[in-house]
Amino acid sequence: MDRVTHVIDPDGEVIIVLQNPNAPFAELSEALTSDKFTYLLPGPSDEIQNFGWCAVHNLSEPAQPPFEEPALEWPVTEEPAAEPAEPTAEPVEETVAEPAEPTKPTAESAEEPVAEPVAEPTAEPVEETVAESAEEPVAEPAEPAKPAAESAEEPVEEEPAELGLTKQPEENCFRIQVSAKHLILASSVFKKILTGGWKESITYLQKGSVEITADGWDLNALLIMLRIIHCQSYQIPGKLTLEMLAKVAVLADYYDCREAIGFLANTWINNLDESIPMTYGSDLMLWVWVSWFFQLPAQFKQATSTVMSLSSNWIDSMGLPIPNKVIGSMNSHRQGAIASVVNRLDKARDGLLSGTRGCSFECRSIMYGALTLQMQSNALLAPIPIAPYPNLNYRKLVQEVLSFTPPQWYGLKARQAHKCPHSCFESLIDTLNDTIEGLGLDNLVRE
Template identity: 30%
Template sequence: MHTPSHKLDPDGDVLLTLHNPAAPFAVWVNRTLLPPPPPHSDSQHVSAKTDDDGSLSAKKPDVRFLLSSKHLSLASDYFKRMFRSPWKESSADLSTGYHHVDAKDWDPDALLILMQILHCQNAAVPTSVDLEMLAKLAVLVDYYRCHDATTIWVKTWIPNVKDSVPSVKSCFPNKCGRNLILWILIARVFDLQDISRTVFEVACKYCPCPLPTLDLPIVSVAEKVNSIRLHTLEGIFDILDWFLASYLNGTAGCSMECSAMLLGWLTKRMDGPKILPDERECPYLGHSTASVIEAIKGFGSPRWYHNDDELEHPCKLFYGQTELGTWIALRGLDLESLINDPNRRTR
C-alpha cells in the first residue's frame, strides 16, 4: 500500500487518493474576443501551481491524504452522505482498514488547505492566499459542501485579494477578463454580496460575448448575465431600427429634408464604427452593452442651415436624446434595474 503524502490524522480511517493532481484549471479559451490574463506574478502568498491560461503540463503522480471520517462528516455534507450511503466508500476495506475515497483533477495544495481546515489544524492554514488559490478553494468548497467550516477563513483571505475585484472603471468599455470569471465564482460560493453585485454588473455591461464559464460552477450566473446582455442589446438595436424606419417614412423629422438629413446621418454613423453586428444575429459577438451605448453617445447630430435665414436647423438625432436614455427607459431596458432584479419582466 502506498504511503500517504499528507497525514491529517495519523490514526485516520479515510484514505483519499487524488488522481491527476494539478489539472489545468479554468482554461482560458475565448482569446479572440476577450483579453488574455496577465502573467502570473510571484507572490509571498500561497499560490496555485497551474498556469493562468490552463496550459497542459506533464501528468503527476497521485497524491494521498490520510483523513478522519469523523472530521469530514461533521464539516462536509458531501462526506456525511457518502459515509452513510450504500456506496463502497461507506465501508472500510477489510485488508487496509481504510475507507477509500477517490478524487481527481483538484489542485493538491488547495485540497491540503481545505483538509487542514476541516481537521481543525488552524496553525497550518495560510492566512493569505492569492486569487488563483482562492478560486480553486471555492470550487472545492462548493463541491464538498463545507461552506460553514470555511467562513472564518474566507473573511481572513478576502481583504488580501479584494483589490483585484474588477471594477466598472477597469473594465470600461469592452473588457471582460479571466479574473472577472474567478470573482464571479468566489462571490457566488462564499456569498459575498457586495462583490457579487459589482462583478455581476461588470459582466452584464462589459462582456462582449456570452460569458465563459471556464468549466466552473457558475452556469446559472452566466445564464442570467447572457440573458440581460442579449435583452439589452436587442432592445437598443430595435430602437435604432425604429428611428431609421421613422426617418425613412417621414414620421420623424419636421420635413422631408429634415428626415432625409437625419436618416443619412444615422445610417452613416451606424456604419462607421460598426455599431450593429454584420449578421444582426445573436449572440452579437464583439459587442457589449457598454461599448454600444458609448459609441452611440458619439453620434451627435448633423448641423445644417436654411438658406433663407442662415439659422441652424433645430432638429436633433433621437429628438435630442443622444444617449438614448429616455428611449431605453420607455422600452423597459433599464439596465440597472435588470441587474438588481434579473427576474424582472420587461416590456
C-alpha cells in the same frame, strides 16, 4: 506508490489519493459564436445532490456484494493472447520460398509453441499453406519460426515499458491521510462515500480503512480545506490569492462543507490584494464565483455588472460551478441591453422614414441619411446584429452610438445652422448608459 505524502491525522483511517494534481483551473474558453447561444455549463453545485461527484472519485453505483470487476475487463486480457497467434502464422507463409525438404519441422515447430486449444486454429492455416504450395520449393521454415517466436516474445518484453507509462500518472499523485470521523461530520459528500453503501464505504466498514480517489484538484487548496475540517487552524493561512480562494471555494462547494470554512471567509476576502477588475477576463469571473459562493451582495452586483457590460460574446462559466441561473441571467441581461440599443436605432430610422420624426422634408432626409451612414459604418445595419450578438460589446456599442456626429446644414433663408428637436441623435435615441446594472444576489438566491 503507497507511501503517504501528507499526514493530516496520523491515526486517520482514510487515504485520499489525489491524481493529476493541479490541473488547469478557470480558463477562458474559445469565443462562442451565435450557433452556440444555447450552451450552458452545468456546475458541480447543481449535480452534487444526484451523485455527480462520483465521477471524480471513480465511484461506481452503490455496491451490491459480491463485488465483481466490470465485465469489460475480461476481453482486454484475452485479446492480447489471441492476437499474437495470427502474426506468427503470417511470417511462415511469407518465408516459405525454397526447398521442400524440411516440411516436417514446420508441423513440429507449429505444435511446440502452442500448448493450449488455441493451437487448433493456428495449425489449420499452416496445413493449407503447405498444401497449396506443395509444388513449390519450401525454404527452411524452421529457421523463420524462431524469429517468429522471438518476435512474438518481443511485445511481451515491451509490455513492462508500456505498463510503466501507464503507471507514471499514479506515481505523480499525492496520498493524504485523514480522519474518517472528521470527514463525515464536516462533509455530506464524504459521509455518502464512507457510509452510503458504496464499495468504498463497505471496504471501510469491513477493514477499518479505505482509499478515496480524487482527481485534478489543486493540492494546496485541498490541504487547506482538509486542515480546516480537522480544526488545524495553526496551519491555515490567513491570506490567500483570489485564485486560491476560488479553488478552496470550489472544493467546499463540491464536498458540501461550506459551513466548515465559512468562519474564515471574511478574513480571506478582507485580505485580498486583488480588487474587482474593470476588464473582462478570468479574474473577473473568479470574483463572480467567489462573491456568489460566499454571499457578498455588493461584490456580486459589481462583478456581474462588469461582466455583462464588457463581454463581447456568450458569457461562459469557465468551468467554475457558477449555477446555470446566474450564467443564464447574465447572458439574458447582456442580450437585452444590446437589443435595446439596436431597437432604438431602428425606431429612429423608421420614424424619420415615415415622417413621425423631423420638422421638414429636408430635416428628415438629412438626419435619415446621416443615421444610416453611421449605423452602416459601425456594422449595425447590414446585417443587423442578432442575439446572442457575437463580437459585440455593450459598453463599446453605447460609446460608438454616443459618438455619432449629427450633420449641420443651413436653410435657404436662414443664416444659422438648423436646429430642431430632431436634428441631434441624443433626442432621437434618448439617453444611454454604458453600464448594465448588476444582478441582485438576494433575488437569485430566492429563486
